[in-house]
Amino acid sequence: MTDRSYLRTHDLAQAVKISVQQVRNYEASGLIPQAARSPSGYRLYTQRHLAALQTVKSMIHGYGWPRTSAIMQALHRGDLSAALTTINERHAELASKRLQIEQTLSALRTLTDPSTPLHSASYPERFRIGEAARQVGVRVSALHFWEQQGLLHPLRDQSSHYRLYDELQMHRLRVVVLLREAGYTFDIIQPVLDELSAGRPEKAIVAVEKKREELTRTSWTCINGLALFQHYVSEFGPLYGFGPDDHT
Template sequence: MKEVSKRTWGFYMTDHLYLRTRDLALAGHISVQQVRNYEASGLIPKAQRSPSGYRLYTQQHLVALKTVKSMVPGYGWQWTAAIIQALHRGELSTAFATIDTRHAELASKRLQIEQTLAALHTLAAQPAPLPGTYHPQRFRVGEAAKQVGVRVSALHFWEQQGLLQPLREQNSHYRLYDEQQMRRLHIVVLLRDAGYDSKVILSVLDELAAGRPEKAIAAVEARSEELTRTSWVCIEAMAFFQRYVSEFWAQHIFVRGSTL
């Protein structure tokens, strides 16, 4: 291995391009134990060992560590681990497919949020009906579930959580969903599909019921901005990933039969 300065990368090294565990930890701003954990979980390659048994890390380990740290904020630990572990197994297609899947997931969430926002704007623009001017249709639970494409058990669960408050038939006590409850049901389905938990959905429903749709819209717009930041972090992380692959794994990549 090529000899380098003892001050390369800003910390002491041996006469060869080897880093001690504590040097790698210092450069990556993590603990020594975390370095060992990263190696054990396949987030950085296995280190060579000195004759005395000490781990010998290299520039590749440092770039791998920086790549992982750049990816976690956008991809999360689970996605990052799947991508990097596949790379370290030499399975480039699997790593790229996993990246594509994560990006597709973000795109799907963005579409859901846009649809939710559009729905909320539409709901906010609708004037409240005047009492006594119409006779709304009422659905039993099975019919209501069919209208929104979910199971009856979902409506029962949302009722338990306070998201729905169906009426009851006077004699049979069957649940009945009038226009107001069907409107709530449509909003619940939209927001559940967009990934919101029950507390957030209940807050949105309360704001809409109180005639304050602006707060509900603002909550969804904040989620949209958060998703945009996540996408940007993923783009930045891909610069680190591209460098890592190009420097240390390019021999595994082939384009039209030629190595990159």
């Protein structure tokens, strides 16, 4: 696609509702292609630059600033593979979080099912602290800190004095991880855990379901951003060395 008309920096800024300086910063950072210059030194932006800006603005909401920067910089240096790798990493992260949420909801709903014994087979083992941390994907130091805050109450092995996490503590731990990731403070998490301890997990279920809704919105935002990315690559890929068969 070749454009015969050029856009001013102000035109780009107004089109995507950012400042003129941000347009220049995006160009300097490689998020949009380098613009040609007129004999008098003015930047000569085209529809390609506008499409790149629209793609960046859309992707930031789902992929975040660091990943969006890495994706677009890789694309503009001709490395579509690296760009797709970064995209895939984000999708894998979202899939992992969704799985954790579904597992937590399943565990919490088990507590509300009167036909299921409280000590179900969900966690038949007692995990030491290192394994418990690995199960939920956090550091051991986090479990120590949450215990100090009164959020966790691991058992102690009578002979070795090792901390042990049974079924109930693993339920609590998963809820703590999810609520901390969602930005909840300890003074909010503690009442939710108290509801769990009292056999009333409804409040915890509502909080985790809210987290699932937020994740769904994030996933949808990623899809919208990816649609613009796909269109951008399809339209302008040949300029970066990608043929029609390279991204289909």
